Amino acid sequence: MLRNERSQDVLAQLAAHPRIHLVCSIDHINAPLIWDQRRLAKLNFVWFDCTTFLPYREEISSTDSMMTRLSLQLASHASVWPSLTTNAKKVFLVIARHQQASGGGDYQGVSFMELYRLARAEFLGPATWPCAPS
Numbered sequence: 001m002l003r004n005e006r007s008q009d010v011l012a013q014l015a016a017h018p019r020i021h022l023v024c025s026i027d028h029i030n031a032p033l034i035w036d037q038r039r040l041a042k043l044n045f046v047w048f049d050c051t052t053f054l055p056y057r058e059e060i061s062s063t064d065s066m067m068t069r070l071s072l073q074l075a076s077h078a079s080v081w082p083s084l085t086t087n088a089k090k091v092f093l094v095i096a097r098h099q100q101a102s103g104g105g106d107y108q109g110v111s112f113m114e115l116y117r118l119a120r121a122e123f124l125g126p127a128t129w130p131c132a133p134s
Contacts, residue, residue, distance in 0.1 A: 003034060012042035087123070094118045 002011065015022050022043075028034070035043065084092070098118060099107050110118070 008035065008039055012039045015044060016042040090122055091115070091119050094122050 002008065011022065014020050026034075081089070095110060095115065098110050098115075102108075
């Protein structure tokens with residue numbers, strides 16, 4: 001989200017200020033190509049290459065990755081769910097039910113039009129549709 005020109009200009013201006021220091025990391029194969037010379041001069045990076053050349057599964061092998069992922073997902077859900085509107089919660093539940101009905105294994109998602117149809121049926125109920133069959 002920070003790769004667009006405007007975001008990079010703002011970050012470069014912040015980093016150029018003598019009382020502001022930015023600490024960052026990047027994990028992108030083309031990282032050196034993201035910035036032009038003008039921005040690089042303003043950002044004043046100190047660059048440490050920490051490439052391990054190991055597959056990602058090797059980097060996380062010391063932790064129980066399944067439990068870590070699950071706990072992160074639950075923590076994210078617990079913090080986001082209360083902030084959602086009632087309708088947003090209903091849409092989320094519609095997507096979850098669709099995934100369960102699809103078997104869950106290799107779930108490819110739901111198209112926008114299908115989600116719209118499912119959400120409309122959930123919100124309005126078939127009896128309140130203007131064109132509902134009698």
